[in-house]
Amino acid sequence: MVVTGTRVILSQASFAPTPRSETVLEGVDAKAEPGRITVVVGANAVGKTTMLRSVAGLLRLRSGRIVLEGDDGVSVEAHRLPPRARAARIALLSQRVRLPAGFGVEESVGMGRHALPRNPRRVRDAIERFALGDLRFRSVETLSVGQQQRVGLARTLAQHEPGGVMLLDEPFAALDLRETARAVAVLRGVAAAGGTVLASVHDLGLAARFGNDVWLLDRGRLVAAGEVAEVLNRPRLEEVFGSEAIALAGLAGGVSEAFE
Amino acid sequence: MVRPYRRRLAALAMLLAIAVFAAGLRFLIGREWGESGWRIEFAWPAEGIAGFRIGAISVAATVGAALGLSGLLLQTLLRNPLASPFVLGLSSGATLGLAIAMLASVVVGLGFAEGLGSIVPAFAGAIATLGVVSLAGRRREGLDPLTLVLAGVVISSLCGALLMLVNHLLPPGARGDLVAWTMGRIDEQPEIPLLSATAVGCIAGIGLGMAGATRLDVALLGEDEARSIGVPLGALRWSMLLGAGLLAACAVALAGPIAFVGLVAPHLGRILVGSGHRLLVPASAVAGAALLLVADLARQPIDFGAGRLPIGVLTALVGGPVFLLLLRRGRLEGWS
Numbered sequence: 137m138v139v140t141g142t143r144v145i146l147s148q149a150s151f152a153p154t155p156r157s158e159t160v161l162e163g164v165d166a167k168a169e170p171g172r173i174t175v176v177v178g179a180n181a182v183g184k185t186t187m188l189r190s191v192a193g194l195l196r197l198r199s200g201r202i203v204l205e206g207d208d209g210v211s212v213e214a215h216r217l218p219p220r221a222r223a224a225r226i227a228l229l230s231q232r233v234r235l236p237a238g239f240g241v242e243e244s245v246g247m248g249r250h251a252l253p254r255n256p257r258r259v260r261d262a263i264e265r266f267a268l269g270d271l272r273f274r275s276v277e278t279l280s281v282g283q284q285q286r287v288g289l290a291r292t293l294a295q296h297e298p299g300g301v302m303l304l305d306e307p308f309a310a311l312d313l314r315e316t317a318r319a320v321a322v323l324r325g326v327a328a329a330g331g332t333v334l335a336s337v338h339d340l341g342l343a344a345r346f347g348n349d350v351w352l353l354d355r356g357r358l359v360a361a362g363e364v365a366e367v368l369n370r371p372r373l374e375e376v377f378g379s380e381a382i383a384l385a386g387l388a389g390g391v392s393e394a395f396e
Numbered sequence: 397m398v399r400p401y402r403r404r405l406a407a408l409a410m411l412l413a414i415a416v417f418a419a420g421l422r423f424l425i426g427r428e429w430g431e432s433g434w435r436i437e438f439a440w441p442a443e444g445i446a447g448f449r450i451g452a453i454s455v456a457a458t459v460g461a462a463l464g465l466s467g468l469l470l471q472t473l474l475r476n477p478l479a480s481p482f483v484l485g486l487s488s489g490a491t492l493g494l495a496i497a498m499l500a501s502v503v504v505g506l507g508f509a510e511g512l513g514s515i516v517p518a519f520a521g522a523i524a525t526l527g528v529v530s531l532a533g534r535r536r537e538g539l540d541p542l543t544l545v546l547a548g549v550v551i552s553s554l555c556g557a558l559l560m561l562v563n564h565l566l567p568p569g570a571r572g573d574l575v576a577w578t579m580g581r582i583d584e585q586p587e588i589p590l591l592s593a594t595a596v597g598c599i600a601g602i603g604l605g606m607a608g609a610t611r612l613d614v615a616l617l618g619e620d621e622a623r624s625i626g627v628p629l630g631a632l633r634w635s636m637l638l639g640a641g642l643l644a645a646c647a648v649a650l651a652g653p654i655a656f657v658g659l660v661a662p663h664l665g666r667i668l669v670g671s672g673h674r675l676l677v678p679a680s681a682v683a684g685a686a687l688l689l690v691a692d693l694a695r696q697p698i699d700f701g702a703g704r705l706p707i708g709v710l711t712a713l714v715g716g717p718v719f720l721l722l723l724r725r726g727r728l729e730g731w732s
Contacts, residue, residue, distance in 0.1 A: 194620050223626030236475075236616035238671025240398035243613075250614050251626025273397050295625060 139206040140299040141170030141330045142225065144191060149200035153186045159198050159356070160186055166351050166361045168334045170207070170299070173327050175343040176336040177368075178353030179377065184336035185231055187353075188303045191334065192228045193217060204301065223251040227295040231305040231336075233288030235276040242272045244287050248295035255294075262294040265322050267315075285310040289319055293326070302326055304335035308342060320346050340377075340385050344368050352376065398670055407668035408679050415686035419453045422693050427704070436697050448584035454595075455586045455650060456692045456707075457685040460657055461598045462647040464684020465605070467658030468665070468676065469640035472612050473633055474530075476544055480659035481644035484548040485525040487655075488555035490648035493521025495562040495574060502570055512589040518645035525551050526641060580652040580708020582692050587650075594646035598681060601639055605677030608632075612673040654708050656715020657687050663722060687711075 144167065151161040160183035168174040176184050189195045191202055193214030203211040204225060214222060227248070235244050245268075246259045263269055266286040271279065276287060289307060296302050302323070308316045327333050327348070337343040343350065343364075350367045352359045354376045360367045373382050399407075426449060428437045441449055463481060470479040470486075481487045497517035529551055533544035563574055605612065614627045615636075622629055647654065664687070665679030691710050698705040 189620060192620070192624050194623055219623070219626045219628045223624065226624065228620060228624035230618055230620045232618065234618035234621065236613070236671060238398075238666055239613070243398070243672065247610075247614050247617065248625060250610055275398055 144168040150198040172348040175347035237277040248291040262290040418689035460684035460688030461681040463658035464661030464680040466643040468662040468680040485551035487653040488552040489521035489525030490518035493517035579706035609674035655712040
């Protein structure tokens with residue numbers, strides 16, 4: 137049976153960025169559902185990147201389990217999957233997108249298909265969806281930081297297989313408003329097609345509008361998980377980020393209603 | 397803009413043509429002893445001489461290709477445009493390994509310093525220095541390019557000091573051989589097994605590199621992204637490390653330490669065929685061969701009364717400024 141949806145299940149998962157460093161998050165129980173966008177929110181250095189890397193199977197957990205549960209009923213741990221099978225199941229966009237110099241945009245996006253069956257149409261489609269068509273043959277080192285971020289997103293999209301998991305670490309950090317809106321639309325499309333999208337987003341207003349569900353992290357633990365409207369309420373956010381910060385976010389971004 | 401594939405392929409063909417042309421010229425140009433001393437002659441060589449010239453051409457092409465490939469593997473492995481067997485101390489390590497083997501063969505009669513067996517101490521020296529340099533340059537977020545280069549400079553100096561010690565310990569009669577060899581030499585009567593082994597290593601390196609070209613491309617991405625795309629970097633890095641060490645060791649065993657070819661050849665290849673390894677692997681090998689053939693050709697008339705200029709001296713004199721030019725023109729930017 138072909139997997140058309142994957143649920144990510146964290147059970148008492150404790151995370152550390154390196155085998156020798158201290159645990160940054162402990163005892164996390166949460167689920168990211170297929171067909172939905174789950175945003176991970178929390179202060180700097182709370183462990184968002186460590187969590188995403190662990191879900192991707194690139195880091196071992198200090199304790200607990202993370203399983204990918206397919207709608208065929210089969211559960212696997214990402215780090216136990218062979219590299220090619222993992223690439224077909226999970227696509228990751230790192231916080232710092234690294235694009236090797238000397239490659240064109242099309243070549244760089246095509247790298248996402250390295251371990252998967254060749255599919256030039258999907259590569260071209262990913263390029264078009266992020267409005268990179270005119271830049272197809274440009275060397276990536278000549279692009280702006282925002283354009284490079286879009287190349288990274290397009291590469292992740294080219295790698296993403298239907299029913300798989302897409303992990304995005306601060307996918308909008310370098311994008312302007314128009315490109316952010318475009319990326320949000322593309323990622324909503326991925327979720328609508330049955331994909332599981334799990335993304336860390338530092339902008340609370342954007343997180344509130346982009347996500348269906350949210351995991352709120354604070355001081356080494358998962359404070360709350362659930363639908364955005366339930367979790368991102370003003371008292372809880374003031375508790376995590378402080379009332380001054382929430383007031384500032386409301387003023388600066390015009391997003392105060394999202395927190396009511 | 398990246399150039400279309402056909403134009404990149406044409407650039408590779410042009411590079412190959414330059415290498416063949418340089419080899420042809422080297423076959424026709426030689427030094428002849430005349431009444432007024434040595435003079436340069438441009439003519440079809442006499443029967444006894446042709447073999448020597450073919451020997452020199454074979455050594456220059458093979459050593460250049462080995463250095464070009466080794467440099468490319470190191471630059472990809474470490475994601476560092478400054479990496480090369482010479483800059484990172486591999487050549488110095490291989491030289492020291494061979495010098496120690498030479499000392500051992502003189503003092504206790506171990507026969508590791510000549511022929512095919514000389515690859516063993518050269519390889520041991522190369523890998524040991526690369527291990528030390530990589531350890532020194534390791535940071536939490538990966539290998540730091542600048543620290544690697546600085547560590548390479550320090551290790552090269554250390555190897556240079558130990559080389560002087562070995563030279564000091566050698567019997568006076570053997571010292572001249574070691575000093576001449578450390579200046580780099582294109583032997584006109586090479587040891588055939590050693591030359592053949594190096595050539596086979598180069599052909600295998602080109603074949604394997606082209607077959608695994610997309611994996612090498614992906615290895616240039618960030619650690620997490622490469623692994624999540626499906627390239628297990630651990631095994632790939634070990635094979636690249638061993639390949640780079642072996643090729644550098646073969647080159648040193650054949651021709652002594654030759655500077656900058658391993659650094660410049662991959663950059664020349666990138667300028668001509670781009671960064672994709674499917675064409676860059678053969679281009680780096682051909683560029684290395686062409687550079688060393690041209691260098692060997694250029695040194696033929698340069699004689700300050702003590703014989704032809706050693707090839708290692710010439711490549712260092714030309715390669716140093718080229719390296720500075722690469723730095724200044726920003727050709728090394730966009731990495732890491």
